[in-house]
Amino acid sequence: MSSLESVRRPALSAEVIARLRERITSGDWPVGGRIPPEPELMTQLQVARGTLREAVRALAHAGLLDVRQGDGTYVRAVSELSGAVERLYGGSDIGQVLEVRQALDLQAARLAAIRAEESDLAALDDALRRRRAAWDARDFDAWIAADWEFHLGVADAAHNPLLAELYRNLSGPVRASVADSWTDPGYQGAAPAGHEDLLRALRERDPAEAARQADANLTDTHDWHAVRSANHPAPQASRPKGEPRR
Structure with missing residues (x-):
């Protein structure tokens, strides 16, 4: 150094x-x-x-x-922004993070469906491939990294530098909001629905469908966290039937 x-x-x-x-x-x-x-x-x-x-x-x-x-x-x-996000979030309220993501993810998906280049789509496909492989290998760090790369990749594919920078500064809270699912019995971190459906909409250049898939992913996740919090307050409690699509 x-x-x-x-x-x-x-x-x-x-x-x-x-x-x-x-x-x-x-x-x-x-x-x-x-x-x-x-x-x-x-x-x-x-x-x-x-x-x-x-x-x-x-x-x-x-x-x-x-x-x-x-x-x-x-x-x-x-950055000052990511520092402020970390301080405000503090790992305590996933619901607030999901509400912010709903604003950013939907717009990123709409724009990416219009503006994504072939290299962007190839990078997203590669992130999903590595995400599935990491899940099969039970490699937690690699799975979290690939999951984040996919979400950030969608923001980057929108080709709006300000939107991408705002999203990039949510790294800590976003990773935390998905990490706790890893040990839940029955959770499938490489399920075919969700991320793949969003990527398909991007490839088909369908902004409305891309936004719908992004919204469905976050809504499912928000509802799942709410049900689990209400029914299973213990940190290691099993989740209810069904799973967030992430």
Whole structure:
């Protein structure tokens, strides 16, 4: 890993913030990882401890960093928006995440049915193939990754950079909203309905059907979570008959 370029003019916290943010957004400091210790950063940037701490506090307030006393500072998110989403979500209300997704997913599906290029459709097909393979292999991490790549791929296929960026910042909550189904008895994470039906509508260039499939997937999931929450409050309780299409 290359070292940070030192600040060559009178140290300003804004410039230090920019340098640190660049390492975060570039992925050089990955989400969940610990950033270099304070003395090392001070040496690399050639700034005083107070200036560095001011910058770290600002990034922590913005949601990008998590300062853990006695342990270090960790990357929480790659942007202010994703940091805010993580703070507001907190893993507590899947229903709210699904409501937001309903707004974004339906519009993304409509636009993707019109604008998706063959390379976009091929990438979506590949994501579904890897999703099925991961399910068969009981590879949880690969399944979650492929599922997210499919949903994000639909947003990317809409070819609206702002919509795609908004969706990309929902990564944590969206992954969490599907992850808890993995251990539910009878759940079929590679069921043919749902994702494949949406991809078919995209291939057929049918915006209305694509939106309908996206809506059906989210509605099924929302209803399933509501029923499970009401009937089976225990964390590991079995789900009711039927399954979300995701």
